Each structure stands twice: as C-alpha cells, then as structure tokens.
Amino acid sequence: MRRAVAREAQGTWPAEQEVATATLPYAERFRRRIRLTDDGGLPFLLDLERAVVLADGAGLRLAEGGYIRIIAAAEDVIDIEVASARELARVAWHLGNRHVPLEIVGERSLRIAADPALAAMLAVLHVRTRLARAPFMPEPGAYAEAAHGHHAADAAGHD
Numbered sequence: 001m002r003r004a005v006a007r008e009a010q011g012t013w014p015a016e017q018e019v020a021t022a023t024l025p026y027a028e029r030f031r032r033r034i035r036l037t038d039d040g041g042l043p044f045l046l047d048l049e050r051a052v053v054l055a056d057g058a059g060l061r062l063a064e065g066g067y068i069r070i071i072a073a074a075e076d077v078i079d080i081e082v083a084s085a086r087e088l089a090r091v092a093w094h095l096g097n098r099h100v101p102l103e104i105v106g107e108r109s110l111r112i113a114a115d116p117a118l119a120a121m122l123a124v125l126h127v128r129t130r131l132a133r134a135p136f137m138p139e140p141g142a143y144a145e146a147a148h149g150h151h152a153a154d155a156a157g158h159d
Contacts, residue, residue, distance in 0.1 A: 001035075002044040003063040010057030018059070019066035020044075025073045026101070026113065026136040029054040038068055053140055072135035076114035079105065081128045091127055101138035111136060 020038040028036065032051040037043050046060065054060070056072035082088045088108050095102050095110070100118065103111040112118060113136055122129050 002042070004044055004046045004060035004068060005048065005063045006061040007048065007052050007054060008059040008061055008067070010055065010059075013059035013061065013067050015069075017065070017067050018069050019062070020068045021071050022060070022068050023071040023073045024054065025075045026138065029070065029072065039071075044068065056135060056137060072137055074133045075136050077111050077132050077134050077136050078114050078119055078122070079130045079132050079134075080110040080112070080122060081130075082108045082110075084108070087127065091122070091125060094121065094125065101136075103136060103138045111138075 020040055020042065022036060022038045022044075024036070028034070030051060030053050031046055032048050034046050035043055036046055044060075044062070054070045056070060058070045059067035060070065061067055080091060082091055085108070088110070091110065092102070095112065095118070098118075100112055100115075105111045111134065114131060119129060119131075
C-alpha cells in the first residue's frame with residue numbers, strides 16, 4: 001500500500017509530481033495515521049509523525065515517490081452573517097464557549113459545520129444564517145501547532 005509520510009504546504013511541492021488527489025471533509029483532514037482512499041479509488045496510508053491539518057492544496061509526499069494533492073470537500077455548513085463587529089464578537093463568544101470549530105469567511109461572516117442544535121442557538125441570537133455546501137476550513141486554534149514548534153498559520157489553510 002502507498003504510504004504518505006509528509007505534508008508539504010501548498011505551492012512548495014512540485015505539482016508535476018502529483019500522482020493523485022484526495023477529496024476529504026474536515027473530519028478527515030486533521031489526522032496522523034489512517035487508511036484513506038484517493039479520488040481514483042486507490043487506498044493509501046497516511047502515516048505522519050504527528051497529527052496535522054491537511055489544508056486545501058497541500059501535498060502528501062509518498063514514500064515511494066510522488067504526491068497526493070488534498071482537496072477540501074464540500075460539506076454541509078452554516079454560514080453566519082452579522083451586521084456589526086459587536087454582533088460578530090457576541091456570536092463568536094457563544095460558539096467559542098461551546099468549543100465549536102469555526103471558519104472566518106469575511107469581515108462579518110463565520111462558517112460552522114451544520115448542526116441542528118447550533119442552528120437553533122443562532123436563531124435565538126437573531127443572526128442571519130444560511131445552510132450551504134462548501135469546503136470547511138476552520139481556524140486551528142492558538143495552540144494547534146505552536147506546541148510542536150510550528151506556526152499556527154501553517155495549519156490554518158495557509159499551509
């Protein structure tokens with residue numbers, strides 16, 4: 001079985017060495033070791049030293065040569081739009097208080113994974129929401145990779 005042994009940041013690996021793509025939802029893009037399947041249906045083993053975020057466009061270097069390009073899959077999300085910075089802070093506080101992964105998608109827009117309980121909470125907060133299908137790339141958190149001596153931006157899809 002092919003073995004992916006390293007993650008390379010988007011734009012830092014040789015695109016001409018791409019041998020496959022793997023379209024993965026968020027839940028499968030923060031891993032260390034797992035059996036996955038590429039978009040062509042061929043299995044490979046993700047076998048990294050530590051768990052890392054596999055951002056859209058990252059390349060997984062295969063032990064036997066070549067790279068598998070990661071594509072963030074479209075998944076069910078809730079897009080949240082607010083009218084002011086104060087409202088943004090209030091909504092972010094409520095979501096953060098529940099440790100909800102969230103993506104910042106604009107000056108006054110957030111994205112979370114679709115969840116009926118959170119949708120109900122947002123309705124109580126009287127914010128505008130929209131169900132959508134889109135890639136979900138939440139913020140990694142201040143300590144996500146800093147504990148391992150890496151910049152958090154590397155994990156935030158800026159990888």
